[in-house]
Amino acid sequence: MNRIWLYVFLIPGFCSLLSVTGWGGDYHLASFQAEVTAPIGHALMGGGIAPASEVVDPLYCKGVVLLGSDKPFVVASIDWCEIRNAAYDRWREVLAAAAGTDRERVFFSCIHQHDTPVADLEAQRLLDQAGLEQSLCDVSFHEDCVQRVSGALKASLKNPMVVTHYGIGQANVDQVASNRRVLLPGGKVGFPRNSATLDPEVRAADVGTIDPHLKTLSFWNGEKPVAGLSFYAVHPMSYYGKGGVSYDFVGMAREKLQRERPEVFQMYFSGCSGDVTAGKFNDGSPENRPILADRIYDAMKKSWDATKTYPIESLDFRCVDL
Template sequence: MNQHILLKCSKCLLLCMCFSVIGIAQNIRVGFFEVNASPPIGSPVAYASTRSVTDSLSARGIVVLSADKPVVLCAVDWIGISNEGQDQWRQQLAAAAGTTIDRVSVHTLHQHDAPRCDFTIERIMEEYGLGGRSIDNAFTEEVIQRTSVAVKNGIKNASLVTAIGWGQAKVDSVASNRRLMDAEGNITTRWSSTTDAAMRAAPEGLIDPWLKCISFWNGNKPIALLTYYTTHPQSYYGSGDVTCEFVGIARNAIERQLRIPSIHFNGASGNITAGKYNDGSKPQRIVLARHVEEGMMKAWQSTKKYPLRNSSVTWKNMEVELPLGKNLIETDLRRRMVDTSLNIHEKFRAAEKLAWYQRSVAGHKVNISSLKLGKIWLLNIPGEAFVEYQLAAQRMRPKDIICTAAYEEYGPGYIGTRASYFQQGGYETSDIVSGVSPDVESVLLNAIRAVLK
C-alpha cells in the first residue's frame, strides 16, 4: 500500500515538474547587450580619419526570448552597415542568440562622424588600390565579435517580462523636411545645418513629430527602454571628432537619469533633418540633444502598461528584391573608380553603388520585418527611406502603435517615393545617390503591409 502511494506521489511530482519546466520555457524574457563601438584614433570614419572620440559610440540592443525562436534587435552608432557587412552582423548575432538570421535586425543611427561597415565595398576599394581609406575591416570585425559575446551574456542575464509599456511625446524644434518645393515645383535642399535665413524661416514641412517609447517590465521594475524618433542626427561633422550626436547624447542622458538600459532607433529619415533648427554651431548640438531628451522623458512619463503574453508576441518577415536603379551602370561606376579628377569620397560613392549593383544583379534580397508585442508593432525597414513610408505604415494599422526603425540594410541608400523620382527630383534621387528605381515604392509598401498583417 505504501509503495503504491509512493509511486503515485512520484508520478504526480514528475508531472508537476514537467509542467513547471514548460511554463518556465514559455515565459517571455528580455536580455540587454551593449559594447563600445568607438573606432581607434586614425581609423576612417565617414568623411575623415578619427582624430578624437568626443562621445563614445555603442552597439546595443535586446534579445527577446519567448515560446518561439529568439529575436535580436540591435542599434549601432555608425553611419551605415550594408551588403556583406549586414550579412556578417546578422549571421554572427543569430549564432550567438541561437536563432535564425531572418530573426535578427541590425540598424544604425546614421551619425556622420562614425564608421561604416561593408565588406563588399571594401573589397572593391582594395581592387582599385584604395583599401583601408574609408572602411577599417579589422575594427568592424572586432566589434561584431564583441557584440556576439555580449548577446550571449545578455541571454544568460535575461529578465522575466510580465508587461509591455508605451508612451509618446512630440519633440519640439528638431525635425524638419529638407526637401523644400518652390511655387514652380522645384526642389531645393535644406541641409542638416542651415544658415540661410529664408530656409530657416520656411515651414517644417512633412515630418513625424512623435517620439515613441517602448518599455519592458517585470512587475513594477522596468527592464529596458526602446525609443524611436525620425531625423538625420547631424548637427555638424566632417573633422573626425567621433560622436554619437544629439540623439545618442539624449539617449545616454535618459539612461543615466532613469537607470534603465536604453536603445534608440532612427526612423525613416531620408528626407528629414534638423536643418530648420540647426545652424551648425557647436552649442546647437547640445540644444538639439536637450530637445530630444525632453521628448524621451515626456514619452516615458506618459507610459501605459499592458500585460504581455506569449500569444501576443509574433515575428514576421518578408524578403524582397528592391528594384535596381537604371542610373547604376557598371561601366560608368568603374570609370569613376579610375577617374583622377574625382576625390576619395566620390570614388567611395561609386564603389558603394557598384557593391549594391553587384548584390542586386546576384539576386540579393532585403529583409523587411516586424515584431508584434500586443498592439505594438516594431517595424524594421532598409536604407534612408523617406518619412512617407513610416507615415503610410501607421495608416495601415491606425488603432495600433507602429514604431519604425529604418537604416537596416544601408546598401540602397536613399529610398524615395515614386513622385520624388519622376515629378520632383532633388538631391536624394539625383545621379547615383539612390540605388533603387521608382518602382521601389510599391515593392516596399507591399512588404510593409505584409509584415503588419
C-alpha cells in the first residue's frame, strides 16, 4: 500500500498533518477562490512600508475542500503577508463553518508577499486606542474578505469533483533561492543577502543551504488532473515597498500555469524560508520579477511532468498538541 505524509503546517501549539494511504469509496474535491486585493490606502506589510497606491496584481485566496472522510477538511493559501492571532482563528472558524467541519481541519497559509496586507485584529485594537486607526490593517476590510472567501467555499460545495488518485512530483528550481547567511571577507559571518541584493561580493557568495526542490501534490479523477498544490521554500519577493499591491513572482508563475491549464486548479504555498531569499539572483530591478517568475513556472511544469499517480484508498487525519 502506498503511503505518503503531507506535513501541511507547523503552528505554535500544535502540529497538523495528513496521511494519504488512498481513498476507498466516493471522495470529492471542491475548489474555490475569491479576490482579496488590498484597497488603495491600505497598509502593506503591517504598515512597515508604503501603503497601497496602485494595484499591480489582484490578490487571491485559493483553496480546496476534500470531502469523503468523517468530516471535510480545507487547505487554502492567500496572497497576504501575514495573518496573526485572532485574525488567524477567525479565518479558520468561518471557513470551517462554511465547510461543515472543525477548525482544526482547516489548513490556512499566507504566501507572504510583502506588498500585501498583514492582519492582526488584537494588535489593531491596541493601535486604535493610541489613535492609530487602520495603521496595521482595516478590520472591516478583513472581515469582508473572510466572508467573501467563505461564500466562495460554500458555493464550491454545490459542484465537487470526484477524485480517485493523488500525484506527487518535484523538480529543481534554477537560480531563485539562496540562503541569507554569507561568509564575508575576513571570515566574518553575516546575513546581508535580502530579497534584493546589490553588493556584488554578497551576491557572488555560495547559494548556501536551501531546499532546491519545488514539489507538487495533485489530485486526479482517473487520468484527468483536477487540482495541483505547489510548494517551494523562498521569500516570495523581487522588490517591494513602493505601494504597488502585487502577488509578485510566485503569483505570476501560478497564474501563468493557471491560464495555460484552466481545467486544473492551481495553488501555491511558501515553504519554511525565513532565511531563504532570491538575493543571490535578484538586484531588485522591476525587470527581474518576470525572470524569477519564469524560473518558478518552469519548475512547476517540470514537477507536473515528473508526477507519478497512485490510487487513493483511505484518508487519515491527526491533530496533535505540542
